[in-house]
Amino acid sequence: MLTGLIDYNGKTCVFKLHKESFALEIEDTEEREKLPFLGVAFGFNKEPGNELQKTGTLIAKDFEKGKAIHFHIKDVYQSAPKTYKASLISYIVFDGGETSFDGLEIQADELNWFHNISLAFEHYKYFEDGEGELRLKPFDKTTEEFEFDLKDKLIKGNLSIRRDVTKIATSPLKLNSTLNYQFEDTTDISMANDLVSLTRQLLEFISYRKNLHINKLILKKKFDHENYSIGELYVRYPQPEEKEEEKIIRERIISYPLLGSSFTKLLEKISLKKVYLRHIPVNYKSINTITPARFVMATAGFEWQFEISHKAKSEENKQKYEKERNEVLDFLNEKIEETTGKKEKKFFDSSRRFFEKNQSQLAANIMWALKESDEVLKDFIESAYTMNGIESEDFKRNVIAERIQKDRNTFAHGNLSTEFNKLIDIDLSVLEWLYYAMVLDDIGVSKENARKCINDLFQRGYNYR
Numbered sequence: 001m002l003t004g005l006i007d008y009n010g011k012t013c014v015f016k017l018h019k020e021s022f023a024l025e026i027e028d029t030e031e032r033e034k035l036p037f038l039g040v041a042f043g044f045n046k047e048p049g050n051e052l053q054k055t056g057t058l059i060a061k062d063f064e065k066g067k068a069i070h071f072h073i074k075d076v077y078q079s080a081p082k083t084y085k086a087s088l089i090s091y092i093v094f095d096g097g098e099t100s101f102d103g104l105e106i107q108a109d110e111l112n113w114f115h116n117i118s119l120a121f122e123h124y125k126y127f128e129d130g131e132g133e134l135r136l137k138p139f140d141k142t143t144e145e146f147e148f149d150l151k152d153k154l155i156k157g158n159l160s161i162r163r164d165v166t167k168i169a170t171s172p173l174k175l176n177s178t179l180n181y182q183f184e185d186t187t188d189i190s191m192a193n194d195l196v197s198l199t200r201q202l203l204e205f206i207s208y209r210k211n212l213h214i215n216k217l218i219l220k221k222k223f224d225h226e227n228y229s230i231g232e233l234y235v236r237y238p239q240p241e242e243k244e245e246e247k248i249i250r251e252r253i254i255s256y257p258l259l260g261s262s263f264t265k266l267l268e269k270i271s272l273k274k275v276y277l278r279h280i281p282v283n284y285k286s287i288n289t290i291t292p293a294r295f296v297m298a299t300a301g302f303e304w305q306f307e308i309s310h311k312a313k314s315e316e317n318k319q320k321y322e323k324e325r326n327e328v329l330d331f332l333n334e335k336i337e338e339t340t341g342k343k344e345k346k347f348f349d350s351s352r353r354f355f356e357k358n359q360s361q362l363a364a365n366i367m368w369a370l371k372e373s374d375e376v377l378k379d380f381i382e383s384a385y386t387m388n389g390i391e392s393e394d395f396k397r398n399v400i401a402e403r404i405q406k407d408r409n410t411f412a413h414g415n416l417s418t419e420f421n422k423l424i425d426i427d428l429s430v431l432e433w434l435y436y437a438m439v440l441d442d443i444g445v446s447k448e449n450a451r452k453c454i455n456d457l458f459q460r461g462y463n464y465r
Helices: 189-205 245-249 254-273 292-309 311-338 340-359 361-370 374-386 397-412 422-440 446-455
Strands: 001-006 011-018 023-028 051-053 056-062 068-080 083-094 101-108 120-126 134-138 144-150 153-165 173-186 212-222 226-235
Touching: 001 068, 011 361, 023 068, 051 144, 056 134, 083 189, 101 189, 101 226, 144 189, 144 254, 173 189, 173 212, 189 212, 226 254, 254 422, 254 446, 292 361, 292 397, 361 397, 361 422, 374 422, 374 446, 397 422, 422 446
Parallel strands: none
Antiparallel strands: 001 011, 001 056, 011 023, 023 083, 051 068, 056 068, 068 083, 083 226, 101 173, 101 212, 120 134, 144 153, 153 173, 212 226
């Protein structure tokens, strides 16, 4: 808990901050009869529990070190005659006095392997007598710079590797990759909040899970061409109940070199909500758990991303699908009319009913996307089915597509008691790979690197060089 003094409604009050819940309590310590009516900033209120304000910034100082604090509030309400409570979006604890800022440094476990910390090593050697040496590359050899637009504002950034040396730990040298953003000097915390949200979404995409671990958010300001820390930012977001295993964090990730120049396009697409992320699993364990909800969400992820990435092609494909479907129906109608055999007539009649009943575009879109992504996914798809003893007829594009559509419709219509088909786990994997193939193609990643991205992220075991 953090405590101190806060400016509230023109008065100095006492605050208590519950860090984990981002809940702020404000206590007016004056006599009840001296309490003024709430000013214009927070509205007029008499009844406990009434909401007073939606957004704003409250300024405070902590008791322990006298550091300035800015609380970015979501809402404030009066809980008792002398007590107010606020829920926070974020807050800043300044190193000293309050100041503007023009930079943000983000430290996260996933970043250490996205921009691999091993890049910092130039030479290391150990000798039998205990002597050893370790040499690190200079910063300019391990830093990747980029820039992109966020809400019509230019953001400059870099991926770099931070070196921290200490004599009071068993590992005296600690390396951490950091993601750094630079922007126009401001006191508005919303820019930093937006960049944190964008980074979380980026990390979700490159790791295909939501249980990310952001270690630190440092606000910075440039003085004489050098960036200095001016305080630490804390942003409210769902914290994972359990931290992911280090091996998973390290090995199941898309690395920066495979994205290359497409990295900035990925950031821009995410900021414009042109990369669908709601279907991403909570953690690695849930990736390997098949449930009706997970299957439906995965198909929703494909459908949304297909619409985003291939809208024009989707319309063209829809028209082509309808034309071909109608041609097939005409053909089947003719066959039914001219066929006299009972068995043959029944076959054509059941085929016609199937085509009349199945008007969904999902199967057609999956077939089209699989064909477009064949060069990227062919190895993964063939090996996944053949290793499980599945005949080639069962993993043709049209068969996979129809099977996925059928299962999606079954679950979406509430038939949860229906047993999973024996191929549903592989079909779901294909759908996940297909989603990544579409996004990576959309941001301009080469087919070769897209193969490597999917191979690494889903640990398919191919030794692509």
